Amino acid sequence: MLWVKAFHIISLVCWFAGIFYLPRLFVYHAACEDTPGKERFKVMERKLYRGITTPSMIATVGFGLWLLSYNWAGYFSQGWLHAKLVLVVLLIVYHFYCGHLVSVFQDDRNTRSHVFYRWFNELPVFILLAVVILAVVKPF
Template sequence: MLWVKAFHIIFVVCWFAGIFYLPRLFVYHAACEDTEGRERFKIMERKLYRGISTPSMVLTLIFGFWLISYSPSGYFSQGWMHAKLLLVAILVAYHFYCGHLVRVFRDDRNTRSHVFYRWFNEIPVVILIAVVILVVVKPF
C-alpha cells in the first residue's frame, strides 16, 4: 500500500507541475506578438499537455483509485473523501479544458488576453490547497 501511495503522490506532483505551467504558457502565448514565438509556444504547449500532464493525470487517477480499493467502504464513509473526489473531478475537467485551449492556440483562434489566463492559472492553486487540507486535516 505504501508503494501505491508513494506513486500516487509522485504523479500528483507531476500532474500539478504540468497543470501549473501550461496556463502560464498560455499567458505568454497570448501576449506574444511574433510568429516564431507563437510557433514555439504551440510546440511547448502540445508537448507539456500530451507528454507530461495527461500521462501524469492518468497515473494519478489509477494510483488514487488503487488506494481507495484497499478500503472503499472506509474511504467512502468519510465526507472529506467525497469533497476531495469532487475537487479531483473539477481538476480533471480543468485539465481537459486546457487541452481544448492547446488546440485553440494551435489553430490561432485564441481571443482572450493574457490577463484572462493569469486568472485562469489560479484555479488549480485553489484546488490544490483545498485537497491538501481535506486529506491532511480531514475536517469532516
C-alpha cells in the same frame, strides 16, 4: 500500500507541475506578437499537455483508485473523501479545458488576452490547497 501512496503523490506532483505551467504558457502565448514565438509556444504547449500533464493525470487517478480499493467501504463513509473527489473531478475538467485551449492556440483561434490566462492560471492553486487539507487533516 505505501508504495502506491508514494507513486500517487509523485504523479500528483507531476500533474500539478503541468497544470501550473501550461496556463502560464498560455499567458506568454497570448501576449506574443511574433510568428516564430507563437510557433514555439504551440510546440511547448502540445508537448507539455500530451507528454507530461495528461500521463501524470492518468497515473494520479489510477494510483488514487488503487488506494481506494484497499478499503472502499471505509473510505466512502468519510465526508472528506467525497469533497476531495468532487475537487478531483473539477480538476479533471480544468485539465481537459486546458487541452481544449491547446487546440485553440494550435489553430490560431485564441481571442482572450494574457490577463484572462493570468487569472485562469490561479484556479488550480485553490483546488490543490483544498485537496491537501482534506487528505491530511480530514476535517469531516
